[in-house]
Amino acid sequence: MLNLPDLPVFLVAALILLLTPGPAVLYIIARSVDQGRVAGLVSVLSIETGNLCHVLAAALGLSAILLSSTLAFTVVKYLGAAYLVYLGLRRLLTRGQAHEATMLPRQSLRRIYSQGVMVAVLNPKTALFFFAFLPQFVDPSRGSVTAQLLTLGCLFVLMAVVTDGLYALLAGSVGQWLKGTRAFLVAERYVAGSVYIVLGIMAALADVHLPHR
Helix, strand or coil, rough: CCHHHHHHHHHHHHHHHHHCCCHHHHHHHHEEEHHHHHHHHHHHHHHHHHHHHHHHHHHHHHHHHHHHHHHHHHHHHHHHHHHHHHHHHHHHHHCCCCCCCCCCCCHHHHHHHHHHHHHCCCCCCHHHHHHHHHHCCCCCHCCCCCHHHHHHHHHHHHHHHHHHHHHHHHHHHHHHHHHHHHHHHHHHHHHHHHHHHHHHHHHHCCCCCCCCC
């Protein structure tokens, strides 16, 4: 069973992260602008298919860690919090990456989907993100860690389908402006960086719940 008091916090944190444009959103915008809304929506589905694979891997991996040692699970949570802070600092201090994936060759919808899935699945940063983010909202004392991680991960992906889908639909009319406006790119960097840092600090300061023996 999920830790219900923490669920609103998870939903808010996930929504803020998803609404903050990152490389995936910029990729979706580029596809939508260059090949239309359908191509953008296909790219959304491809990315979220890859993300589901990462959710499954994170759930199984983190559950195995907990079964081996509650101390190891606690260490993973704190390392995850530190990684979130690192992501935030890196986003704040690194310039120019927001322009990646804004120039894309035209491709068939089938090719867009298959390529998007492969890119998402093989992205180690996505794997690390789920490994760092999901455990912060898991309470091992409330039952199966695997079930909690899978539920949270699927919630995140479903929310991503909605938010990324909205970006795909909007990009047909305003995507060119979003893709090329410096103010948008600068705001993306500062907002995303700040969100990651705050989330990491909150996770590090929160109590780590351990299962009762």
